Amino acid sequence: xxxxxxxxxxxxxxxxxxxxxxxxxxxxxxxxxxxxxxxxxxxxxxxxxxxxxxxxxxxxxxxxxxxxxxxxxxxxxxxxxxxxxxxxxxxxxxxxxxxxxxxxxxxxx
Numbered sequence: 001x002x003x004x005x006x007x008x009x010x011x012x013x014x015x016x017x018x019x020x021x022x023x024x025x026x027x028x029x030x031x032x033x034x035x036x037x038x039x040x041x042x043x044x045x046x047x048x049x050x051x052x053x054x055x056x057x058x059x060x061x062x063x064x065x066x067x068x069x070x071x072x073x074x075x076x077x078x079x080x081x082x083x084x085x086x087x088x089x090x091x092x093x094x095x096x097x098x099x100x101x102x103x104x105x106x107x108x109x
Contacts, residue, residue, distance in 0.1 A: 016091055018061045023069045023105065026059040029093045039064065040107035049074060049103035057102045061091040067109060071102035079104060 016031030018024035023040075025048075027033035035053050038046055048054055054074075062069045062085040071083040071094075083098040093099075 016061060018063055021063055021065060023064055023067070023107075024061045025057045025102075025105070027056050029058050031059050031061065031091055036105070038105060040067070040105070042067070042107060042109035044107045045072070045079075046105045047103065048105060054103040055100050057094065058099050059091065059093045060085060062087065062089045064088070064107075067107045070106040070108060071098060072104040072106055073101045074103040079106075081106075 017034055018031075019037060021039070022037045024031075024034055024038075025036040027035045035056060036046075036048060040046060048057075057071065060069070060071070060083070065088050067087055069085050070081045072079040073082045074080075082101055083094055085092065
């Protein structure tokens with residue numbers, strides 16, 4: 001059984017807004033325009049493409065103390081890991097190989 005909790009902010013917030021112990025993703029670089037804050041059980045995958053948010057993530061912040069988070073791209077037949085962040089990592093702008101390519105977020109223990 002997988003479990004994932006998430007919310008979608010109703011309006012733009014200041015840069016790098018992210019609640020404690022959550023994974024946050026942003027449409028813009030430098031933590032601008034948060035589009036996802038999430039927590040998931042080990043092995044959970046949140047398909048953000050199905051939420052209309054695929055191919056939009058440009059920056060992330062993994063504040064989860066015990067979960068690695070992978071950004072996944074759907075290749076048409078399988079999930080491909082395009083970015084991985086360790087538990088409690090610092091905020092990141094995504095590089096060109098991952099920017100605006102993520103279709104899902106995976107939580108790994």
